[in-house]
Amino acid sequence: MIPTLYITRNGLLEPLGQSQVMAYLRGLSSEYRVTLISFEKPEDAANITAMAKARADCEALGIRWLPQRFHYRPKLLAPAWCMIVFVFLCLREVWCGNATLIHARSYIPATVALLVNGLTGTPFIFDMRALWPEELITASRLRRGSLLHKAITAVERMCLKRAAAVISLTDAAVEHLHRKYPAELENQRVYVIPTCADLDRFVPVEENSQGPRVYGCLGTVTSGWFKIDWLAAFFNAAAARDPEARFQIVSRDDDAIIRSAIGNHAGLQERIDILSAAPHAVQDVVRCHSVSVMFFSEGLSKLGSSPTRMGEVLGCGLPVVANPGVGDMARIIKDHRVGVLVSGPGAKEMAGALDELDTLLSDPDLGKRCRKAAETLFSLQGGTAGYKRIYRQICAMNAGTQSPEVIL
Numbered sequence: 326m327i328p329t330l331y332i333t334r335n336g337l338l339e340p341l342g343q344s345q346v347m348a349y350l351r352g353l354s355s356e357y358r359v360t361l362i363s364f365e366k367p368e369d370a371a372n373i374t375a376m377a378k379a380r381a382d383c384e385a386l387g388i389r390w391l392p393q394r395f396h397y398r399p400k401l402l403a404p405a406w407c408m409i410v411f412v413f414l415c416l417r418e419v420w421c422g423n424a425t426l427i428h429a430r431s432y433i434p435a436t437v438a439l440l441v442n443g444l445t446g447t448p449f450i451f452d453m454r455a456l457w458p459e460e461l462i463t464a465s466r467l468r469r470g471s472l473l474h475k476a477i478t479a480v481e482r483m484c485l486k487r488a489a490a491v492i493s494l495t496d497a498a499v500e501h502l503h504r505k506y507p508a509e510l511e512n513q514r515v516y517v518i519p520t521c522a523d524l525d526r527f528v529p530v531e532e533n534s535q536g537p538r539v540y541g542c543l544g545t546v547t548s549g550w551f552k553i554d555w556l557a558a559f560f561n562a563a564a565a566r567d568p569e570a571r572f573q574i575v576s577r578d579d580d581a582i583i584r585s586a587i588g589n590h591a592g593l594q595e596r597i598d599i600l601s602a603a604p605h606a607v608q609d610v611v612r613c614h615s616v617s618v619m620f621f622s623e624g625l626s627k628l629g630s631s632p633t634r635m636g637e638v639l640g641c642g643l644p645v646v647a648n649p650g651v652g653d654m655a656r657i658i659k660d661h662r663v664g665v666l667v668s669g670p671g672a673k674e675m676a677g678a679l680d681e682l683d684t685l686l687s688d689p690d691l692g693k694r695c696r697k698a699a700e701t702l703f704s705l706q707g708g709t710a711g712y713k714r715i716y717r718q719i720c721a722m723n724a725g726t727q728s729p730e731v732i733l
Contacts, residue, residue, distance in 0.1 A: 326358040327720055330424035332411060332434040336395060337361070337379050338369035340604045344633055345520055346430065347382070352709035354386040357716060360423050361388055362414055364395040364407060389423070404433060411437040419445045426450070426489075426719055432457040432477075435484045448489035448719055456498055457481075459626035464549060482509055489719045490514045495652040498629035516715060519653070521708035522636035524699055526608045529642030529692055537569040538686075541614030541643075543607070543634045546586075547578045550627075552620035552648065553586045555670045559618055559646065560597070561590035562675040572597040575610050612641050616682065620667070623650025636703025639663055642692035644685055646678060661698040663691075 331350065335342050342363065350359055361383065370376060370392070383390040393410055396403040415437055418424040427449040429438040438449035458477050461467035467474050485491055485502065486509040493499045496517055503510055540563055546553045560572050572593065574583060580599045587593060602610045611617070617638040621627060630652040638645055645664035649655035658664040665685060667678045685691060 326356060327425055327716075328358045328360070328423045329353075329426045329428060329716065330360045330362070330415060330418050331428045331430070332362045332415065332437065333430040334364050334395070334407060334433055335430070336365040336369050337363045337383075337390065337392065338365055338372065338375050340607075341633070343604045344523070347379075348521070348523055348705055349709050349712055350388060351386060352706075353712060353716070354388050356713060358423075359386075359388045360391065360418055362391045362393065362411065365392045366395050370394065408433060408437055412440055415441045416444065419447050425723065426716065428452060430454060432481070432484075435488070436480050439480070439484050439487055442487060448723055449487075450490050450492060450715065450719070451484045451488035452492045453498070453629060454494060455629040456501070456626055459624075459628075463622065463624060463626040482506060485509045485513065488513070489722070490516060490715050492516045492518055492715070494519050494629055494631035496656075497652055501625070501628050514715075514718070516711065518708050518711045519631040519703060520633045520636060521705045522633065522640050522699065522703050523705045524636075524640045524703070525705075527611065527637045527640030527699070528608070529640075529696055530612050537571050538567060538615045539571045539573060539613060541572075541611065541617045542574045542576070542619065543611060543617060543638065544576060544619075544632075545578055546574060546576055547582050550622050552622060552670070553583075555620035555648065555667070556618060557587045558670045558672075559620075559667070559675050559678070561588060561593055562672065563679060564591040564593045564596060566679055570596065573610075573614065574599045575602050575607065577601045608637070608641065611638060611643070614638075614641075614643055615686065616644050616646060618646045620648050621651045623648060627651045636699055639695045639699035639703065642696045644682075644691060644695055646682060657698065657702065661694060661701075663695045663698050 333346055335346060337347060350361065353359060380390060391414065396406060411434065415427065419441060424447060427438045427441065427447055429435040429449050430452045431454045435451045441447055442449055458467065458474065458481060462469050485506055491513055493515065499515055499517060540560060542556060545551060546556060563570055583599055584594060587597065619632060619634060621630065621632065627650060635645060635654065645658065646667060647654050647658065647664060648667050655666055658666055665678050665681045668674050
């Protein structure tokens with residue numbers, strides 16, 4: 326099997342590490358000899374049982390896992406130290422014959438892969454995940470036009486140009502990148518693979534519940550990327566309209582912070598449950614919901630976002646309530662008729678959304694339509710097959726047996 330190196334700053338023990346790294350590697354490891362470098366958070370690495378299970382899973386799949394310690398501080402030096410470790414390990418793996426292809430997940434790993442490519446000629450995949458420079462600006466961690474912004478943009482430009490392939494989560498981001506970097510992407514191979522879900526786990530319930538409607542929300546809501554004020558407005562409006570409705574937030578965020586932000590209109594606090602769920606049990610919680618609510622900060626920084634929770638929710642046959650301006654979400658909701666778009670946090674907008682949701686939930690074909698959309702767009706098998714095709718094309722080109730192509 327062809328040796329490949331997968332590098333990520335996410336930890337394998339994180340929820341994203343399981344759903345968006347390990348899930349794909351399970352399929353890729355059947356055709357490629359994979360070495361995985363990840364950076365584990367100290368609190369996750371302290372879980373001896375979880376670490377042992379992750380090692381056993383990797384060994385069973387033939388994956389060489391080289392976990393590294395993630396450092397939070399110093400804030401400026403921690404990413405630099407991560408890059409130094411990355412470069413050293415990647416060069417070692419290449420020189421030892423363990424990597425003829427590097428799969429770099431996100432920008433810092435891609436920067437490392439770019440350096441290693443310059444030193445060894447090893448081809449790499451720039452798996453962007455999102456538009457990181459724009460996300461930093463939106464989070465006020467980077468000033469547009471600053472020296473650091475110019476440096477990051479220059480690296481982004483070089484990674485897009487020099488990568489053997491570029492992978493984006495959304496069509497919206499690809500369109501933006503072609504406008505911003507027309508020359509660099511003129512002959513580049515660009516693929517769109519959204520964050521996929523394991524649809525063997527996230528399946529619809531066999532019978533619809535006859536109990537009260539349950540409004541759910543999955544994932545972090547206090548990160549700054551989530552519009553918790555919109556969530557509060559929607560939940561409070563729904564609570565006032567339906568005295569029987571229940572509400573559930575499945576998150577690892579602080580319970581007190583969430584409750585403070587949500588408020589207590591119409592006695593909402595007594596009707597809302599806030600709980601966390603292990604990654605392997607999330608689907609059981611989601612299937613108890615009637616609808617899932619997700620409001621994210623929009624704008625240029627979110628064009629590259631493909632929320633994992635959307636594919637998981639649709640896979641369970643449930644509709645979503647969301648806002649426009651986030652990746653391809655609005656287009657998917659409109660084209661497949663699997664949810665409701667909310668244009669603003671005001672009482673009028675929320676009332677209109679609830680009216681539309683009532684109509685949508687009365688459609689007997691809604692569950693099947695949501696499931697079909699998930700299978701078409703977010704299937705883990707489809708995403709894994711897409712990665713395999715990219716790997717094969719790069720390896721064939723590297724062997725001089727195939728000419729480049731552009732895939733949009």
